[in-house]
Amino acid sequence: MTELSPSEIEYVRYGGEHHLPLIMxxxxxxxxxxxxxxTYRYFVYLWPNLTFLAFHGEKCVGTVxxxxxxxxxxxxxYIGMLVVIEPxxxxxxxxxxxxxSIRVMMESGCQEVTLEAEVTNKGALAxxxxxxxxxxxxxxxxxxxxxxxxxxxxxxxxCNPMLLATSxxxxxxxxxxxxx
Amino acid sequence: xxxxxxxxxxxxxxxxxxASLPPPIPAGDQTVWADAGPLIVASCSELQDGELIxxxxxxxxxxxxxxxxxxxxxxxxxxxxxxHSIEEAIENNIAPVxxxxxxxxxxxxxxxxxxHLFSCEATWHKGHSLAQTVFSCIYLLRIERTSPHSxxxxxxxxxRAICNAxxxxxxxxxxxxxxxxxxxxxxxxxxxxxxxxCLSILNSVEExxxxxxxxxxxxxxxxxxxxxxxxLQRNPDLEEGYCRALLCRLRFRKHYFHVFMCxxxxxxxxxxxxxxxxxxxxxxLSYMSKSLEFLRSLPYGSxxxxxxxxxxxxxCKPIGFDASLNSTLSAPGPPRATHILSWKKAVGYFQKLxxxxxxxCSFNMEPVLEDVLHYVVQFQKLQPDLVAxxxxxxxxxxxxxxxxxxxxxxxxxxxxxxxxxxxxxxxxKNEFIVQLGQLIVSLLKILxxxxxxxxxxxxxxxxxWGVLSLQLEMAFKREFGDRLNVMVDENMCxxxxxxxxxxxxxxxxxxxxxxxxxGFELELYSPNEYCMVxxxxxVVLMRLMEKMQMRIAINSETCKRKREKKKDHAKDPARxxxxxxxxxxxxCYICLCEGLAMMLAxxxxxxxxxxxxxxxxGEEERFSQHFDLLQKAHVPDHVSYYLFKxxxxxxxxxxxxxxxxxxxxxxxxxxxxxSFAGDPNRMLELQQLEQVAExxxxxxxxxxxxxxxxxxxxVSFEFTHHPHFAMAVVKRS
Numbered sequence: 001m002t003e004l005s006p007s008e009i010e011y012v013r014y015g016g017e018h019h020l021p022l023i024m025x026x027x028x029x030x031x032x033x034x035x036x037x038x039t040y041r042y043f044v045y046l047w048p049n050l051t052f053l054a055f056h057g058e059k060c061v062g063t064v065x066x067x068x069x070x071x072x073x074x075x076x077x078y079i080g081m082l083v084v085i086e087p088x089x090x091x092x093x094x095x096x097x098x099x100x101s102i103r104v105m106m107e108s109g110c111q112e113v114t115l116e117a118e119v120t121n122k123g124a125l126a127x128x129x130x131x132x133x134x135x136x137x138x139x140x141x142x143x144x145x146x147x148x149x150x151x152x153x154x155x156x157x158x159c160n161p162m163l164l165a166t167s168x169x170x171x172x173x174x175x176x177x178x179x180x
Numbered sequence: 181x182x183x184x185x186x187x188x189x190x191x192x193x194x195x196x197x198x199a200s201l202p203p204p205i206p207a208g209d210q211t212v213w214a215d216a217g218p219l220i221v222a223s224c225s226e227l228q229d230g231e232l233i234x235x236x237x238x239x240x241x242x243x244x245x246x247x248x249x250x251x252x253x254x255x256x257x258x259x260x261x262x263x264h265s266i267e268e269a270i271e272n273n274i275a276p277v278x279x280x281x282x283x284x285x286x287x288x289x290x291x292x293x294x295x296h297l298f299s300c301e302a303t304w305h306k307g308h309s310l311a312q313t314v315f316s317c318i319y320l321l322r323i324e325r326t327s328p329h330s331x332x333x334x335x336x337x338x339x340r341a342i343c344n345a346x347x348x349x350x351x352x353x354x355x356x357x358x359x360x361x362x363x364x365x366x367x368x369x370x371x372x373x374x375x376x377x378c379l380s381i382l383n384s385v386e387e388x389x390x391x392x393x394x395x396x397x398x399x400x401x402x403x404x405x406x407x408x409x410x411x412l413q414r415n416p417d418l419e420e421g422y423c424r425a426l427l428c429r430l431r432f433r434k435h436y437f438h439v440f441m442c443x444x445x446x447x448x449x450x451x452x453x454x455x456x457x458x459x460x461x462x463x464x465l466s467y468m469s470k471s472l473e474f475l476r477s478l479p480y481g482s483x484x485x486x487x488x489x490x491x492x493x494x495x496c497k498p499i500g501f502d503a504s505l506n507s508t509l510s511a512p513g514p515p516r517a518t519h520i521l522s523w524k525k526a527v528g529y530f531q532k533l534x535x536x537x538x539x540x541c542s543f544n545m546e547p548v549l550e551d552v553l554h555y556v557v558q559f560q561k562l563q564p565d566l567v568a569x570x571x572x573x574x575x576x577x578x579x580x581x582x583x584x585x586x587x588x589x590x591x592x593x594x595x596x597x598x599x600x601x602x603x604x605x606x607x608x609k610n611e612f613i614v615q616l617g618q619l620i621v622s623l624l625k626i627l628x629x630x631x632x633x634x635x636x637x638x639x640x641x642x643x644x645w646g647v648l649s650l651q652l653e654m655a656f657k658r659e660f661g662d663r664l665n666v667m668v669d670e671n672m673c674x675x676x677x678x679x680x681x682x683x684x685x686x687x688x689x690x691x692x693x694x695x696x697x698x699g700f701e702l703e704l705y706s707p708n709e710y711c712m713v714x715x716x717x718x719v720v721l722m723r724l725m726e727k728m729q730m731r732i733a734i735n736s737e738t739c740k741r742k743r744e745k746k747k748d749h750a751k752d753p754a755r756x757x758x759x760x761x762x763x764x765x766x767x768c769y770i771c772l773c774e775g776l777a778m779m780l781a782x783x784x785x786x787x788x789x790x791x792x793x794x795x796x797x798g799e800e801e802r803f804s805q806h807f808d809l810l811q812k813a814h815v816p817d818h819v820s821y822y823l824f825k826x827x828x829x830x831x832x833x834x835x836x837x838x839x840x841x842x843x844x845x846x847x848x849x850x851x852x853x854x855s856f857a858g859d860p861n862r863m864l865e866l867q868q869l870e871q872v873a874e875x876x877x878x879x880x881x882x883x884x885x886x887x888x889x890x891x892x893x894x895v896s897f898e899f900t901h902h903p904h905f906a907m908a909v910v911k912r913s
Binding site (some may be wrong): 017020034036037038039041042045046099102106119129130131132134135136137138139140141143146148150154155157158 | 229230232240241243244246247248251254307308329429582632633635636702703704706709769792793794796798801802804805806
């Protein structure tokens with residue numbers, strides 16, 4: 001694993017069509033579920049402010065793709081895809097990508113954030129657990145490969161200024177993040 | 181080119197060749213064919229990257245359902261054998277009849293077909309579609325072709341009949357919510373004329389092979405055979421082995437068929453016979469396993485890539501199968517990876533299925549509702565699959581009655597210990613009784629579903645039970661005031677109302693406790709949430725025990741009065757004893773929950789290792805989410821995060837040690853050994869609870885001695901002994 005300091009990774013919001021092949025390349029290689037180009041366009045066109053990319057120099061090493069909307073009168077964010085390429089795992093890049101996106105959702109008035117993750121994906125479950133997600137449901141044989149999924153959910157505090165102030169402070173600082 | 185009949189294919193025919201073009205789709209009354217070529221060409225030259233032609237009913241969201249043709253992740257047709265139809269595959273000799281002109285090879289190939297079908301069947305049960313598994317067999321897809329070959333034909337017929345029977349049972353029971361792939365049989369030839377006679381056809385084939393086996397044994401022991409029998413195949417040295425291998429497979433299939441036919445008899449009339457067939461199935465399965473050595477030793481055919489995961493006993497590839505031929509029949513959408521289970525794993529699957537079915541068949545058909553609930557919970561501990569769960573469900577609820585015999589208002593009157601109400605029309609028509617009956621039916625069905633689905637549904641029905649409880653309580657108070665605990669001078673109306681309320685409350689808390697404990701089995705809680713979960717369980721179980729004890733008090737009061745009136749004991753002392761033991765067991769659970777909640781709270785209060793800081797929310801949000809459904813249903817009422825914090829904020833390890841929760845739990849498990857002596861499942865649980873209590877008591881003492889804030893201390897919680905009660909593991913680094 002190459003040694004690198006957190007400051008060597010640059011985090012960039014989705015900036016346009018030129019980012020799309022980078023995102024698609026990462027996700028197609030690393031994730032088992034199939035997505036057509038229309039799926040990516042749906043996310044990045046309607047919610048460009050919720051997609052982030054991580055670069056190490058010129059190389060795109062990670063991405064998170066999200067959306068938000070209303071579900072039964074609740075404003076809800078949804079994390080669609082999260083990928084960091086193998087040589088760069090274990091350094092908190094995924095945590096940082098997700099944290100940025102969740103912060104935007106929170107600032108946009110979302111009440112909660114949700115996603116699905118394979119029950120066997122210990123890394124993802126630990127990452128989201130540390131951010132305050134709970135395992136709300138287990139979905140039997142959810143994935144095409146027959147594996148169960150957890151529906152993970154993060155509930156933002158209703159109106160607690162102390163908590164909001166604390167979370168803003170933590171989210172804003174460039175603190176070292178836990179290893180995956 | 182509008183309004184062409186049969187000419188609408190445009191220029192596509194030139195690319196593929198006319199011979200294999202499907203017939204063109206005719207234009208209808210409301211539709212015309214129009215050439216979209218010019219529009220597409222113009223769009224291609226004008227659209228920039230990232231732009232999309234859209235319309236009212238074709239948006240970005242709708243576009244997500246698009247499949248990319250020839251992408252193997254999405255296009256289920258791309259990975260295929262190259263045959264466009266079953267007929268084309270047959271023309272290319274993929275499924276010959278006979279399988280070989282050489283009689284020995286023919287027998288070997290049939291054995292491979294039987295074995296591969298067996299593996300496909302187990303794969304189907306485990307959650308894949310029929311089309312990609314059992315009906316990937318061309319012989320089954322075109323059964324009429326197999327008629328000249330009696331062995332193949334009879335086996336295919338019985339396979340088809342069994343698949344049809346199981347699809348019907350599962351579809352009717354609707355146990356299979358998220359497992360709806362099981363019953364998907366669109367366009368598959370599941371029903372055949374005369375399939376009800378499949379057993380007699382199989383029997384005659386079995387008889388023939390039995391005679392062949394007797395003949396070859398007579399020959400080998402140089403005895404003169406009484407009959408002049410044509411051998412199964414040409415090699416006399418292999419005749420006995422092949423006959424045995426075939427016979428155990430045919431017999432397994434026959435007894436397996438009988439199991440389901442017996443289990444479907446109404447009112448459980450066939451259960452005893454079903455158990456006998458289950459035992460015979462298991463015996464034939466063991467003969468099948470023994471045949472593996474013989475079949476693997478024979479050199480012929482081409483081996484599967486990895487012999488240990490082969491789908492046949494011989495290890496050879498079966499002929500006559502092609503899963504891709506059904507891809508047009510499969511569910512629309514991306515293909516699900518279908519990895520056929522190995523033959524050995526399939527044997528393991530059927531062994532488990534048969535044991536689970538045996539459990540179902542041992543069900544006592546004169547049940548008390550409490551016993552039914554306990555039975556279903558025990559059954560679910562076996563982690564049964566869909567087929568077994570469906571069969572328990574259809575046994576429990578038939579024609580809207582419990583076990584097909586007792587209407588639910590009778591079940592309720594017995595549960596309330598008021599059997600005299602059984603024929604009472606007023607009671608039967610009472611809106612609360614009708615509602616409660618429906619809730620009980622729904623509960624029984626939910627308890628037979630897979631536990632992931634089950635927990636969600638239990639959470640949802642809590643509202644319904646909570647509402648009914650509230651309505652009963654309001655009705656009681658309106659009628660009789662605040663006299664819930666007063667049992668003197670009560671008329672029948674008051675008696676019924678009181679018991680109904682207590683019983684409904686008790687079972688609402690029972691559902692709540694199952695909802696919470698299933699969370700452990702489904703791994704829904706992370707360690708930093710165990711404290712709040714055990715606390716909530718403690719609160720719910722306290723209410724449950726309270727209601728159970730009220731019921732015990734009512735029962736003993738009734739007994740006493742009947743003795744005073746010198747009436748016969750209508751009460752069953754054994755049942756009362758069982759209720760007391762159950763209540764004591766709940767008390768044991770309460771001690772463990774309280775001990776664990778307080779231990780975890782103390783660790784959180786005293787040790788940094790147990791504190792969790794999330795950047796986006798706090799413990800209150802996680803509490804609110806986990807217990808949202810319970811809180812919405814007010815089960816129980818007046819429970820909040822603040823109450824939880826108040827109860828736990830002052831917890832200290834030294835205080836938890838002093839309270840001796842785990843010692844109390846151990847005392848109860850010892851006292852229950854006598855009551856549960858005849859029940860191995862209960863005895864096993866008592867052992868597990870004892871282990872948990874003992875380990876936790878010791879761990880607590882160690883932590884107390886070392887100090888919870890000692891940086892060398894590592895405490896983790898594992899479910900080594902009991903699936904719901906964690907055991908503290910203490911290490912020092």
